[in-house]
Amino acid sequence: MEAMAYRASTRTRIGYILDRETWLGPVMLFPAVLYILVLVGLPFLLAILYSLSDITVGDPSLDFVGLQTIQEVVENPVFQKSLRNTFVFTLVSQALVLVLGKILALALSTEFRGKWIFRFLILLPWTTPIALATISWLWMLDSVFSPIDWMLRAMNLLGPGAPLGPAKNLYWLGKPELAFFSVILVHTWRMLPLATVIMVAGLTSIPQDIKDAVAVDGASFWRALFEITIPLMLPIMAVATLFGVIFTFTDMIVIYVLTRGGPIDTTQVLSTWAFFKGIEGGNLAQGAATALFLFPVLLGVAVLILRFARRAEVA
Secondary structure (H helix, E strand, O other), rough: OHHHHHHHHHHHHHHHHHHHHHHHHHHHHHHHHHHHHHHHHHHHHHHHHHHHHHHOOOOOOOOOOOOOHHHHHHHOOHHHHHHHHHHHHHHHHHHHHHHHHHHHHHHHOOOOOHHHHHHHHHHHHHHHHHHHHHHHHHHOOOOOOOOOHHHHOOOOOOOOOOOEEEEEEEEEEHHHHHHHHHHHHHHHHHHHHHHHHHHHHHHOOOOOOHHHHHHHHHHHHOOOOOOHHHHHHHHHHHHHHHHHHHHHHHOHHHHHHHHHHHHHHHOOOHHHHHHHHHOOOOHHHHHHHHOOOHHHHHHHHHHHHHHHHHHHHHO
């Protein structure tokens, strides 16, 4: 009996310890913290060491050179063009995603026949593997067999005497302006489902009594949109923007598959240039320095967006 009582009291003490928040919280968080430290923290520290050295694939020794590697990276004309392209690419694509996502969210928030089909089609780009989806766009933008060019020719918009030019094809990925437009188009198509889902959730979170008050007041659609819906959804839209900016800044698959940064580095961005310089070019130091440049930029953008979302929520 004493042994059973002792075991029961021991189990009670263990259960009491595990139920305490001071113990349970750290124990439950430990796997996630360990995961971040191993898969994010260690590579980040290694990238810092690489950026302060002159390490290459041919010479893997870590020789400290200070800020010389970073200076060489910043002074590179391709890096400067990639930095500019990254900001333009992100700003334009996110502006399109926000506008189109808002329109789709408003459309999906209403009831109509076959609504589930439209939801499925809108979510399809996000569920499809990005490399596979981009390869399909690579075929659609082909310089010879593009179905888009075929439709333009069928509508007499392309060809001899046509508004878009006398050529039979537009060569989407071969001309600098069209290549940049194509990359933005594909990435907007890729990010649109995520923004739409977030905004649909934001629309459903608007209290019903506010919607009823707007209906009773007789406010027009545009007045209700700009004075009620958009102000209430600003925090949600800020979150969608934050996710979109992070994905756009760090994603390289769309550009890698479509243009590989061409023609003549017209569509080169920081993520692809870091890959080409560090992995394919073998200059690990400059590749790491280029990739690390994304960190302070993304950190500053994230802080600004979160502060804006907090102020909008308070207002």
